[in-house]
Amino acid sequence: MTLLLLAGACLLTVTLGYVSVCAASPFGNCRKCRGFGFAMKTDRKGRPKRGKHCRRCDGLGKHIRLGRHLYNLWLHLYRAGTPARPARKG
Numbered sequence: 001m002t003l004l005l006l007a008g009a010c011l012l013t014v015t016l017g018y019v020s021v022c023a024a025s026p027f028g029n030c031r032k033c034r035g036f037g038f039a040m041k042t043d044r045k046g047r048p049k050r051g052k053h054c055r056r057c058d059g060l061g062k063h064i065r066l067g068r069h070l071y072n073l074w075l076h077l078y079r080a081g082t083p084a085r086p087a088r089k090g
Helices: 002-024 066-081
Strands: 027-029 038-042 048-053 062-064
Touching: 002 066, 062 066
Parallel strands: none
Antiparallel strands: 027 062, 038 048
């Protein structure tokens, strides 16, 4: 029982940590360009050089986190599915 309680506590800690990261910083670095917005290349002498524009993040270097994306989808569905309350008569 203690092991199950410990696993649950660890899972809760990791989940709350990820939720706080998504709330504080909803955008993370793009995994393809590592936040640069372009690919790094080297010329023939081995010096770093700016490469092609990153198509995944459109050159911004940032990408929305998965947790924030799911929260945005839920919020959109919640707002679209909840009708406005009619005014009370009388």
